[in-house]
Amino acid sequence: MQNKFPEFSWDYIPRYMHVWKRASYTDEELEFLADFPLITFEKAQGTAEGSVQEGTLKAARAVKERNAKAKILYYKNIVIDWTGSAASQELETIEGGYLQSEDATYPVVNQNSKCKFFDISLPEVQEWWIDDATQMLDDPSIDGIFVDANIKVLVESYFLNLKKVEKEKAEKIREGYDKLLTEINNNLRPENIIIANIIRARLENGGLDYLDYFDGSYLEGFEHNVGGISRPDYMAKGIACAQEAARQGKIVTFCIGLGEALDKDSSGIGLDEARKGVESLAAVDDRLNYVAAMFLVIAEQYSYFLPYDGTWGVDGKHVNRTWMHTFPVFRKRLGPPKGPATKIGFIYTREFEHCSVWLDIETEKGQLTWK
Numbered sequence: 001m002q003n004k005f006p007e008f009s010w011d012y013i014p015r016y017m018h019v020w021k022r023a024s025y026t027d028e029e030l031e032f033l034a035d036f037p038l039i040t041f042e043k044a045q046g047t048a049e050g051s052v053q054e055g056t057l058k059a060a061r062a063v064k065e066r067n068a069k070a071k072i073l074y075y076k077n078i079v080i081d082w083t084g085s086a087a088s089q090e091l092e093t094i095e096g097g098y099l100q101s102e103d104a105t106y107p108v109v110n111q112n113s114k115c116k117f118f119d120i121s122l123p124e125v126q127e128w129w130i131d132d133a134t135q136m137l138d139d140p141s142i143d144g145i146f147v148d149a150n151i152k153v154l155v156e157s158y159f160l161n162l163k164k165v166e167k168e169k170a171e172k173i174r175e176g177y178d179k180l181l182t183e184i185n186n187n188l189r190p191e192n193i194i195i196a197n198i199i200r201a202r203l204e205n206g207g208l209d210y211l212d213y214f215d216g217s218y219l220e221g222f223e224h225n226v227g228g229i230s231r232p233d234y235m236a237k238g239i240a241c242a243q244e245a246a247r248q249g250k251i252v253t254f255c256i257g258l259g260e261a262l263d264k265d266s267s268g269i270g271l272d273e274a275r276k277g278v279e280s281l282a283a284v285d286d287r288l289n290y291v292a293a294m295f296l297v298i299a300e301q302y303s304y305f306l307p308y309d310g311t312w313g314v315d316g317k318h319v320n321r322t323w324m325h326t327f328p329v330f331r332k333r334l335g336p337p338k339g340p341a342t343k344i345g346f347i348y349t350r351e352f353e354h355c356s357v358w359l360d361i362e363t364e365k366g367q368l369t370w371k
Helices: 027-033 052-066 123-137 150-154 157-162 167-188 208-213 231-247 285-298
Strands: 017-019 038-041 071-077 144-148 193-196 216-219 251-257 303-308 342-344 347-352 355-360 365-370
Touching: 017 303, 027 052, 038 052, 038 251, 052 071, 052 123, 071 123, 071 193, 123 144, 123 167, 144 167, 150 157, 150 167, 157 167, 167 193, 167 208, 193 208, 193 251, 208 231, 216 231, 231 251, 231 285, 251 285, 285 303, 285 347, 285 355, 285 365
Parallel strands: 017 038, 038 071, 071 144, 144 193, 193 216, 216 251, 251 303
Antiparallel strands: 342 347, 347 355, 355 365
């Protein structure tokens, strides 16, 4: 059902937006947002105004007033109860709704957030999740759901070892996850866009075996190799999986940080994107060319690109230097691809109507030659 998909054009590099702001967006910010064909409002959206649900709807309606064709996704985590959700109060009334470790304590995401996990092995919690998603989708301003943190369920060691959840419970969480995906696919997906943070090279099949449940995948964690595989080999697998998803006609949103990589992420085992913020946009040209070349090696119809600055937040302590900024690379004529990318070793090339792409993932270099 591709008429529910976002607008797409090869005229310029297609863009995606993923963002949150605790307070209201200004008129200028809303005009900026309205230029994007696909937008996800993240987990802290509008919390200063009430709840994430209220804040998301307020922002979505304001964007739709400016561009009715923009597709807007409501963020829902598959296992984490992030603060600020209006649905959290109902979750607290479900007996056993919050996940417990073997010692009966409640594990948290990390020591900074102290957010707990909900137990998706319980049918009542699955129903609670679907009910919140459905209520948001009932509003005409919301076109779909962004499903995050799938990797925390699919990597067995996360709950079993890192969060000290007993083995039987960890297995039931996985079973509950599969049941919830089936419910999402059967009841939400027919008329709505469902995108997941699902494609990861660290998974045996890169997440491709779960794509039947979704309309597409958000891409992150592309460069953080795990399991003893080299970084270039890890990235080559990730690129191949993303190419396969894109060639299947799935939506692909390629999001990648422009700052320096950090040694450790918030999960402690390399599940999350971890990069420093950008000190100056003038210093990111080489990195931007590299990641843009990576995107163009992957891209097919319904692929969208977002280079960003370390966080999705656009208020608070961190200054997000990429917010309200359009890089020159997005203003250059691209044109459709002349064919798929070719690969020799770790070097990829691809031709577009107005651009030749060269990428070396071993040396971390990329070149876009505009015609």
